[in-house]
Structure formats: C-alpha cells, structure tokens
Amino acid sequence: MSTDPALAAAPAAFDEQPHEYDAILLLGFGGPEGQDDVIPFLRNVTRGRGIPDERLEEVAHHYRHFGGVSPINRQNHELRDALAAELDRRGIDLPVLWGNRNWDPTLPDALREAEAHGFRRILALATSAYASYSGCKQYQENIDDALAETGLAGRLTIDKARPYFDHPGFIAPFVEALRGGIAELREKIPGLDPAQDVRILFATHSVPNSYTGDFGPHPEALGGAGAYEAQHLAVSAAVAEAAGEGAAWDLVYQSRSGPAHQPWLEPDINDFIAEIPEGSAKAIVIVPVGFVSDHMEVLWDLDTEAIETAGEHGLEVVRVPTPGTHPAYVSGLIDLVLERSDGTPVAERASELALGPWFDVCGEGCCDTEERQAAVRAHRARAMQAADA
Secondary structure (H helix, E strand, O other), X not given: OOOOXXXXXOOEEOOOOOOOOOEEEEEEOOOOEOHHHHHHHHHHHOOOOOOOHHHHHHHHHHHHOOOOEOOHXXXXXXXXXXXXXXXXXHOOOOOEEEEEOOOOOEHHHHHHHHHHOOOOEEEEEEOOXXXXXXXXXHHHHHHHHHHHHHOOEOOEEEEEOOOOOOOHHHHHHHHHHXXXXXXXXXXXXXXXXXXXXXXXXXXXXXXXXXXXXXXXXXXXXXXXXXXXXXXXXXXXXHHHHHHOOOOEEEEEEEOOOOOOOOOEOOOEHHHHHHOOOOOOOOEEEEEOOOOOOOOHHHHHHHHHHHHHHHHHOOOEEEEOOOOOOXXXXXXXXXXXXXXXXXXXXXXXXXXXXXXXOOOOEEOOOOOOOHHHHHHHHHHHHHHHHHHHO
C-alpha cells in the first residue's frame, strides 16, 4: 500500500517501481504494560464506538489474569531486533523503527523520530498477514491519521508492504509447528495414528460476516467464500497438506466481540470442540494460523479457554507456536522489503497460494463493505457539519 495519491486513487494496484527507502517501520497493534494501562488501552482500541468502561472491564479480565500485561510489545521488540539482525546479515543498511496503533510506542511518535533523522520514505511492515479491514486497510488509515496529526503529510512518504499470508516465510513456520505438534501428541499417546485420531483446528480471529468481502486480485480463486475466509482456508489447506499426515482439519474462529444480533464468522472454536463426536478423535492440534505472535487472543482464547474445553471433552490437545521470530518469517519480511525497494515484477514475487500475491496498493473501497462505507460517509458528513457550525 502507498500514500502515493496516483496509486491510492486506483481501485487496487501493484507497484512495480523501485523505491529508495530510508527506514523500515514495524507497525504493530500495541498492548498494555500493567494493570493501570488496561482500560486506557481498551479505550484506544474501541475509540469512536462509545463503549462504556463497565463493558470494557468485561474484556479487561483477560489482561488482568496476566497481570495487566500483554506480551505483544515484548514480542514486537524482539521482532524488531530480529529484523535488524537479518538486515545486518544481508548487508542492508536500513534502520528499523517501531510504532503501534493503540499503545506506546505510538505511530505518531515513530513518525516524529523518522523526521528527526531526516528520513523521507519508509516502508511499513504490519504485524498482520491477511487482507482485511482491521488487518490491513485500518493500518493504512492509521498511517494517514498519524501523518496528519504530526503535520508530516507531504513531507514523509510511507508505503505499506502487501499482505503476506501467501508468502513462504509466513507458511513455513506453521508447517514446522504442525509437524512438531503431531510429534508431541505421538509422545503423549502411544500408537497414535494422525489420520484416524487427530483433528487439526486452524484458528483465526472472527469478523462480522458482512466484512468478509469478495475483494482481492484473484476473485476467481475465492471458491465461493469471502476473501477473509478464503485466505485462511488456503493457508490452512497448504499447511495441512505439507504437515498434517492425513489428519482431518477445520478452520475455526475465536475472539468474537460484536453485538449478539450481528452475525460473525463461525464456528467458534469452543463450540466446535464441544461438538466433536465422542470417540471420533483422541486429540486436537490447535494452529493459530490467523496470528503472527502469541498475544492475548492466543494466550486467553486458545491457551486458556480452548484448552480447558478440550480437557472437559476428554481430548488431548497441543497448541503450536505462531511465527514470532522464526528465521523463515523474519527472512520473509525482509524479502518483502526488497520486493518493494527493487520493484519486483508481480510474476516474480514469492507466493505459495493461488490467491497471491496480494495488491501493494488497496483503493478506496478495498476491504470495505457497503455498511462500513455508509458509516464512513456519515462520519465525514458529521465532521463537515461540525466544521461549518
């Protein structure tokens, strides 16, 4: 994605022009670092939605269970260091900045740091692999907002690397993790036959049904699913084929947070586990395919709730790691930097799935629904009325 107006005006586009970047920006979600941070952090996450603190406290207990500390900031610190080390190993002279959507270090602060160093063009790497509103387009909106807030719009150009769910650097760590998970189950259950005894559950964050969309560069490959579902199904199928040893697999969802009347993607992982027919499986492997690191949705929704549900139904369970700072993942992110800096032709870009490679630049309506576009128009109209008052 790009702040280049000529590209941003297009419905969607690939940028095959080489660019000289001054730095890389690791673009994260952010997380609280103590009990006093939890509610202010959740206010940031839900800003503009008018959710009272009493309801936020219902979610806060997930964080409070872990001392009010999300592991995501520590993980991003480690990822930043790993990216810097990989750049150094390859002899690439690019500093790595870090800015978050919802907590310190904030994105505006990162842009001020870039300005202080005299940087003029930066490539952002988001800690989200998939194309969706919250996982992709919202980060571009965060960039635009931060440029406006800091007064750096027009002085600092920030491109955003494409969604990379299809990149071998993202897929390989899950293949390795799944193989490790099945091996761990074999140690726990003598004589285990994965094809008969194991169910693989690929888990990702649920979103409203209306947000899944039919967007993307290869709509003919969606197979009747929305783009959000199709991306996860494609990754899950590739990982299962490479490492699943014939075990049955399913895509399940977690972390629903919307109103009860609004349909969200299903099945929920806990409901799915509870409905596995008795005797049809001895164990499950949970693969958090929607996440790049072991942050709160993984620690609570999977390591706490889902594992507890599996135990209640007599199932052995292993939750395998996310990519984190796996060497293949880190190397793949740097490959994405070179893809943009070198202007790599689309036909030569690394992709293991029929859905990729994804766009570099998403246009006005990409990753949106009619519902979201109507909300944006209403917000703009209210802002204009307030300005005229």
